[in-house]
Every structure is written in C-alpha cells, then in structure tokens.
Amino acid sequence: MAAEGFLEVENLEAIITRIEQKSRKIESLLKQSKPVEALKTALEGSPLKTRDERCKSANWIVVHRAIMAIKDVDGMLASLDPEYYDILMKYLYRGLATGDRPTCDQCLRIHEKLTERAGLGCILRSLADTVNTV
Amino acid sequence: MHNLQANTLRLYLTCIRNTLEAAMCLQNFPCQEVERHNKPEVELKTSPELLLNPVLICRNEAEKCLIETSINSIRISMKVKQADELENILAKKFLRFLSMRAEAFQVLRRKPVQGYDISFLITNYHCEDMHKHKLIDFIVQFMEDIDKEISELKLSVNTRGRLVATEFLKQFI
Numbered sequence: 503m504a505a506e507g508f509l510e511v512e513n514l515e516a517i518i519t520r521i522e523q524k525s526r527k528i529e530s531l532l533k534q535s536k537p538v539e540a541l542k543t544a545l546e547g548s549p550l551k552t553r554d555e556r557c558k559s560a561n562w563i564v565v566h567r568a569i570m571a572i573k574d575v576d577g578m579l580a581s582l583d584p585e586y587y588d589i590l591m592k593y594l595y596r597g598l599a600t601g602d603r604p605t606c607d608q609c610l611r612i613h614e615k616l617t618e619r620a621g622l623g624c625i626l627r628s629l630a631d632t633v634n635t636v
Numbered sequence: 637m638h639n640l641q642a643n644t645l646r647l648y649l650t651c652i653r654n655t656l657e658a659a660m661c662l663q664n665f666p667c668q669e670v671e672r673h674n675k676p677e678v679e680l681k682t683s684p685e686l687l688l689n690p691v692l693i694c695r696n697e698a699e700k701c702l703i704e705t706s707i708n709s710i711r712i713s714m715k716v717k718q719a720d721e722l723e724n725i726l727a728k729k730f731l732r733f734l735s736m737r738a739e740a741f742q743v744l745r746r747k748p749v750q751g752y753d754i755s756f757l758i759t760n761y762h763c764e765d766m767h768k769h770k771l772i773d774f775i776v777q778f779m780e781d782i783d784k785e786i787s788e789l790k791l792s793v794n795t796r797g798r799l800v801a802t803e804f805l806k807q808f809i
Contacts, residue, residue, distance in 0.1 A: 598651070599692040606694050610647035617654045625658035629688040629705060 544568040550634035587620040591628045592636040648695040662760040665708040676709035709759045713752035
C-alpha cells in the first residue's frame with residue numbers, strides 16, 4: 503500500500519510536468535492562431551483518474567486558457583473529434599461553476615452548441631461519471 | 637448592451653433546460669436503510685452510489701443555479717439577481733411568501749438550500765403525475781418571470797413612495 507502511494511506521488515509529479523509541457527505547446531499554438539489545435543492539446547491526456555486537486559487545477563488552468571481563446575464556436579466544434587466531446591462538456595461545467603462572468607459567457611455559448619451536436623447523452627455522462635472527473 | 641444581456645439570459649436558460657432534461661431521469665427507489673420507507677435520496681445523501689455529480693451553473697457573480705440529482709429526486713436551487721438593497725429585501729420577502737405556500741406548488745421546497753434564495757424538489761412521483769417537459773418548462777419560466785416580478789415590485793414601491801411623499805409634503809407648501 504505504501505509502495506502504491508509512493509507510485510502515486512511519482513505519477514503526480516509526472517502529470518504536473520506533462521501539464522506544464524502542454525501549457526507551453528498551447529501558448530505557441532495560440533500565437534500561431536490555431537485555437538482548435540490548442541483546445542485538442544489541452545483536452546488530450548487530461549488527468550481524469552487521479553484524485554489530486556493540484557493536477558486537476560493545473561489542467562483546468564490550461565484548458566481554460568484554450569477555451570477562452572476560441573472565437574468561432576461552430577467552426578471549432580465542426581473540427582473537434584467526437585471523442586473529446588465528453589471531456590469538453592465536463593470542463594464546461596467546471597467553467598460554469600467558477601462564477602467569473604467572461605468564463606461563464608464563453609462556457610454558456612459553447613455549451614449550447616455542444617449540446618446540439620453531442621446530445622443530452624453527453625450531459626448525462628458528465629453528471630453520472632464519478633470515476634473520471636475534472 | 638441590452639441585446640447582450642438578453643442573449644446571455646437566453647443561453648443561461650438554455651443551458652439549465654438542457655441540463656434538467658438530461659438530469660431528470662427519476663425512478664421509484666424504496667429506501668435501502670429503512671424498511672418500507674421511501675425518501676428523496678437527494679435530501680438525505682446517505683448512499684453515494686445513488687447520487688449524481690451536482691452541477692453549478694453561474695450566469696455571473698450574482699446569479700447561479702445548483703442542480704443536484706439522485707436516483708429518485710432532483711433538487712434545483714437558485715440565487716436570483718439582487719442589484720441593490722431594495723431588490724434584496726423585495727426578493728427575500730417575495731420568495732419567502734412563495735416558499736411558505738409550497739404545498740400549492742407541489743414541487744417547491746419550504747426552505748431554500750443554504751446560500752440560495754429558493755429551491756425546488758422534484759421526485760419520481762411528480763414525474764409520474766406530470767409531464768417531464770412541462771415541469772422543466774415551469775422551472776425555466778419561473779426563472780424568467782422572477783426577474784420581471786421583482787423589477788415590477790421595485791417600480792411599484794418607488795412609485796408609491798413618491799406618491800405618499802408628495803401627498804404628505806403638500807401640507808407644508
């Protein structure tokens with residue numbers, strides 16, 4: 503049990519390093535005006551299984567940066583792979599919980615369009631999934 | 637500016653409507669702990685496997701809506717916009733008036749959840765007796781109307797105050 507705990511700590515450090523690398527990649531993608539790629543990079547490899555708050559917050563900051571950079575929501579959803587819909591929905595709900603006006607505006611805008619595309623099942627999966635959380 | 641506000645309101649209500657449509661899948665579930673009891677699990681929160689993730693939808697710093705679902709019940713709590721002291725008092729009195737008469741509304745909760753202005757509790761029995769889409773229409777319509785009601789109340793309080801003051805001060809002219 504102690505060994506597993508030790509492994510978990512190792513993994514956490516690895517996760518945080520990965521998130522920092524992601525953050526740098528996203529900044530460069532945004533400078534090249536590629537917001538959709540930036541969002542894909544941010545959503546990929548999200549630490550969903552871990553329970554550590556630091557990792558989740560670090561990833562949220564990165565995803566938040568990518569979400570706020572989106573200007574064309576329809577275009578973004580058209581080019582985003584469906585496998586990312588569920589993770590994006592979970593992060594949208596996290597954004598809506600913040601209460602920060604610009605974040606909520608952006609998340610509400612994307613939520614409407616994402617629900618049209620992905621359906622109510624996507625919302626229900628984000629409510630029902632207690633294993634993979636953001 | 638007005639257009640922008642109307643648009644965010646529309647998006648906010650759409651988000652709540654979609655979330656409710658997905659979350660309101662309720663079925664009868666007799667209590668696991670006590671024989672022959674049937675309780676709304678969202679209120680008790682004793683068994684985590686019966687609860688879904690609660691969802692908080694904020695429109696801005698002042699307005700938010702908390703939706704908590706369980707296997708047989710859903711609890712929706714709202715915080716309404718209160719721009720100044722007067723709206724604060726009016727909202728509190730008006731919503732307390734409604735909450736006291738919760739029996740008539742059936743789906744209203746007598747006391748709002750801590751931190752919110754008003755709460756609804758919808759159980760599987762309500763979903764069996766009433767149409768699900770109508771229940772959701774009611775909640776969303778309620779949210780839309782509450783803002784209008786409080787604005788109207790504020791307007792009538794100010795008008796009446798002005799009339800009373802004018803009449804009273806006439807004697808000093």
